Each structure stands twice: as structure tokens, then as C-alpha cells.
Amino acid sequence: MLYLLTGSNGAGKSLRSVWQMRELLKEGRDVYWTNYRGFGVRLAITMANGERREVKHFPDAREWKQLPPNSVLFIDEAQQIMPSRRGGKSPPEFVTELDTHRSRGIDIYMTTPSPMKIDSEVRSLFAGHFHLIAFGDKQSRVFRFSECQEDPQSSSLRSQAAFELWAHPQELYGCYDSSEQHLTKAKPPWRQRIAKLLFVGAALLAVWVIYALFFAESEPTKPSAPSSGGLASMFGGGVSRGRSDAPRFRNAQEYLRYFTPRVPEAPWSMPAADATLKAKPALYCISSGAGLDGDGRPSEGGCRCLTEQGTRYVLPRAKCEVVARTGGAYNPYLDPATPTLASASSAGVPTSGQLRIMYIMYKTGQIFRRAQAPFSCSWREASRRETAIAQTTSGPMLATRGDSPQESRPHPRPPVMGPVPHRV
Template sequence: MFKLVTGKPGDGKTSNELWEFLTAKEYKGRDKFCTPIKGFEAAKHGVTEIPDIKGWRDLPEGSVIFIDEVQDYLGQRSGKEVPEWIRELARHRHSGKDFIATTQDPMFLDPFVRKLAKPHVHYHRPWNMKMVRHQWDTVQNDPTNKTARKSSQSRFVKPNPEVFKLYTSTVLDTHKAAPPWKLIAVAVVALVCLLGGSGLAMMRLLDMGPKPEPDPVAAHDVVVIDGKQATATGTPFDGLTQKPAINSEASWEPDKLKSRIEGMPWSAPIYDHLTRPNDFPRIAACISSERTGCRCFTQQGTPLKTPEKACEVLVKQGAFDPWKQGRQTAQGGNRSEPGRATTESEGPSEASEGITRVQYNKGRFLW
């Protein structure tokens, strides 16, 4: 294995890979070697430090070699001929050796070795915040490319804090978290617009539902109070302003003043002739979304508890309203009454008993 690890300074390539080099189970019990790492005392951790890797073929079989800043040892070459010790890296697996090489960019590496590298791991720390680890089976010449990142196996990582006690990562940490405030502001504005648009769409859907129509039958309801008939006209809520019912004698008894439902004083028996309902809750609109699920609302915009499957069917197919024609007929009948009351015939007619109506012509009568 020739593992190539890339990443910009401070993105976590050395901290993560050095800790894995020292603690991973697959490297346990094997001879370990490394090139010089600033502040790292190799001997204290069972690692042998080597000045370069030209003599890698002389190392024991099964060795694990950590090469920090590999461009210092296997960088771009000026000559076309590949040195033998580099060419032999193509057969490094024959001796069971594994290499872990870190560098800032894959193009810094010798082209011959770059073609041998597998896997390729790239560390990225956007805006100096969370570290992201990308991995490919082959070397990506530009691991920052969007297409390359989409094809990678990626996950968030966090280096073990103990590793920073083993080597000198930096003298002065100048990499401070810098969240993209402009992008965050744009995202917040977009979210507000989305929520506002959803609310407006819901309100319009509710307005499209059928409006509650007055019940013509309820215009003249005959009710019984203490065994006597009384006529109550108007809507159920006109009782606060209308005159008392004719020929009705309300009995102000304690039992009749007591509410049937606590907190609803109008549910007392004495108000029965004023609080007769003139409508019932109907499904006026149903809305389905991934965030809130499927919900239905009445013609007054109040939520209506509806089974999920039934709600989805109503959203897709709608439902027949068996009461719509009756409401339209009642409304049309009420509108036609004034027209008939104001229509006059052109000839004389009987307006009422004992009175004859004659059409008026200017100048015909002298008085």
C-alpha cells in the first residue's frame, strides 16, 4: 500500500494520519519508520527515524514507513529517466511494506509514484471549521474539484487531542474559525421567504374553500321555552342585539342558567333558542408536505383531525360535496325575493283589497 494523504496546512492531514500510524491495529507489531517530523521523538514511540527513503529496500519486510512532506523526498524530477530506487516502488508489496506519505498537493509528487498511490486521502477544513476526510481508490489530480468530491467517500473527523502532545503542529495558530456570514445571511433570508410563501399559499388555499352560507330554515326557528312556543329570527349570534322573542317568557331558574359545558356560558339551557347552529364543519382544504405531513382544514380555517391515508386521497383526488347544491339553491332563492317585490305591471292592477292602482301619466290629472 502506498497511501497518499493531501491537504492544506492546518487541515489535519499529519495529526490524523500520525495518530493512526501509531495506534491502528493493522500496524501493531510491525517495524515502523518515519522521516523527521518537527517535535516528534520517534524512539519514545517505538519508531525508528530515517533521514530519507532512498534505502527503503533495506528495511525489514512488513515495515510501515511514514513520510511527512513527501515532496522533499519524492518530488518532481528534472530528468526523464526514473531512478532505480523509485522504479522499485512498483514492487513494494512483494516485501509487504506499506507507505503513508503526506503532502499539500498530489501534483507535488513524482509522476511515477503518483500513478502507484492507492488509496488517496484528502483532508479539507472549510472556513477553518469542521474537518472533512475524502477518500478515493485512485489519485485525484485536483481533490478540491466538485466532481471529485462527489465521487469520494467522505465523513467528518476530529483528531485525537493527545496527538498534539507528540509533535509540533505549529508555532502560532493563525487558523481561526471564519464562518461564511454572507452565505448564512442569504440562507436565513431564503428560509424566511420560503416560510412566508408557504403561509401565503396556505391562506389562499383556505380562501378557495366553500364559504359558510346562512341556513334559510334557521331564519324562522320555532323553539319552546317552558312549554310555550316562541319565534326567534336572525342568526344564532344575533341574540346579543335583537329584541326578545315574541310571546316568550323565559324562566330565570338556577338550573337554566347553569352552563352544560364549563367555560362556555352560552351552553346554558336558557340560551338554547339563541345558539342553534346554522352550519357544520366540512373539509374545505387539505395540504400535504414532507415537513408537516398531511393536514385538512374546515371552511373556517380551523384544523380538522383526519386519518393520514384519507387526507392523502383528498389531496390527490378531492371529494364530492353533497351539500353544495342545497347551499347554492338557498342562496339563490334569497336573492330573488327583492326583485319580485319591486316589479310593477304596466297596466292597472289590484294592489290590495279596495284599492285600484292606476299608472300615472303627466298632465292627465289636474289636482
């Protein structure tokens, strides 16, 4: 059988052929070499039975018919012995006689840089084609074809070939002289170079991340912008932490005075809001006169105030009623473009926001009163309470269809509430 080994300089063709010689020696075959540089191939092995076998030099590859049967011949740089012919010339006799090499039991291995450099008559006889490509300094990629391929560099042909990654047997470097070891340095494939670059980049990125997380000094924090301080925390704003200009208090009394409004009905008048006021506080008060509550019990009435957040704000009753009737003091911190509750209604009609606050305060008072009394009563008790309400309240009489004026019942008036609260 004829076999072809191709590849550029440094791909490992000669080393692969010497490695193949050793494998054939182990099988007990006679191995010959020819056309190798320098001192040729110096390879010998010792068999298991103690017999020493070595490769032998064959002087002229053109006389291959003189080889003993079942022997193997390795021809290096085969293009020098059987070069490619020009058109019209007949092949040499030793080339045409290669058709009968199988009948003699002789195998021939040829190495050449390219299949196109040897005779076309020989190319048609190869039963195996090994194309080697260097993969780093100590490995080669071997593509095996079942016949000679004129363009083994083709990617489409390589995809159809059997592939193996062959590690160079370094112990065989001293068994032959080859210019491949000195003239050309194998270059790793571009995929391997890209993989190495990506690996180095990933390693540098990992080192930078670790340094940034654990070893980098944190930048000094810039002082935050002035905030509304205590007033913002009271009405929902954030409180600035870690400020160098934050006030210092010698005792608890100074702290309380700092957050105590100068005018009780104006919570924004506290000293904490003097410099940097960001919030827009508002105060809503509602008062009710004396009368019966929802359970029919006498009530002295009351007055309570809420902030714009719906939180309770405690004022003396006299001042609470003043705010409920007059709308409270002028608030200089409101945006002029922001309509107040007093200006939102042109004719004293409560706005939707006013009605919601009034309803919430009214229902809150009812729930609080009912919590102190039984939750249920008989229908007689309910009738008695309804009669008591009709007798003690004043207001227009509400007549129904079919009722005489004498039979009309007084319409119960809701609890007395102060004027529409005004937003301040």
C-alpha cells in the first residue's frame, strides 16, 4: 500500500514518519528509509524476546523492487525522486511499476510538502493520505483521508476527514536530522491564540474586580445637600445623616426647643425649619358643637386637627376652633401656584379634598364613641333614640308624600361642624 504524509515545514512530517517506523518495527516488519538528510534515521528497538531490530538505509528509492517481501520503505522529500510531470511526458518506469507493489507485499510511505509536487500517476495510487498541521510546539493536528487530496488545506475537505490531535514523541527527536527543527518554528492556530487572549483578559478582569471589592480605598463621601431637617422628618421628608453642620445640643431641653413650634398652630415655625425648609406643611382643623353623638348620647363636641399626612396635631381647643373657623395663619412656605383650600372654592363650597378629610374625621369620632358603648341595641332602644333626636334638634321639617303637616317628622340635623377648614 502507498501512503502519503503532507504538511508545511515544522508540521511534524518527518517526526511522524519516524514514529511510524518504530510502530512497524514493533510489529516485526523490516523497515527501510531513503533520502533523509544528514546521517539519516538512527532508530533501533529491542523486542520482547531480546532480539534487536533497527531501521536500515535503502540507497535508491527507484530500485524499490529490490526490497524483500513484506518490507516497508519510507521516502522523505518524495518530490525530489518522482516530481510532477509536464503534460505530454510519459511517467518513468519505476513509477508505472508501482501498480504491482501490492503483489510484492511492500508498503511505501512518502513525505512531501504538497501532493501537487509529485507525479500524478503516483497520486492516484495512494490508499491513505495524512495531512499534518502544527498545533503549538509539541502537537500536530492530523487529518486522515482515504485517498490523496490535491488540496488538503480546504476546510470543507477537512470537515470530512478523520481527525486526531497527535502529541510529538520527544524521545525521537535525536533519531533523525530534519531542517524542520531549525528553519521553521511552528505557530499555534488562530483559534488557540484567540483563546489565550480571552483567558488573559478574563484573568485581568477578575483581578481588577477583586481589587476593587476588597483592596481599593473607598472615595470620601461628599456632604449631602441641605435637607429639611427635623421638619422634613416630621412631615415625611428625609433627614440628612452625617452632616458636619448639624446642630449640637447640650441637653434634652435644647433639643425639644429646637423642634417646638414658636406658634402652636403653625408647626412650620419651629427653629429647625428656619434655614432649610423643603416641606410644604398644612394644617386642617374641624370642630363640632354640643349635641347628641351617633349613639344618641349627649356630647359636648370637640375640635381636632390633622396635618396634610393625616396625622394628629394637638392644639388647645380655643386655637383649634379659630383655625377651623378662619382657616388659620398665613403660611409663607406654600408655593404661590399651589391653590389653597380656601381659594379652591369660590363660593365656600368644600372641595373633594376637604370633604374627604371631614368625612374621615367624622367617622373616626363615631367609631371612637361606639367603642365605649354596646355594639347592638333593641329596636325599642333605637326608636327611643330616634325620638330623642327629633325632639332635641332643630331644623326644617321634612314631609313625605301623603303625610299631613301635622304628621311630618323633623329631619335630624347632622352634628354641628365648624366652617369649612382652610389649608394653611
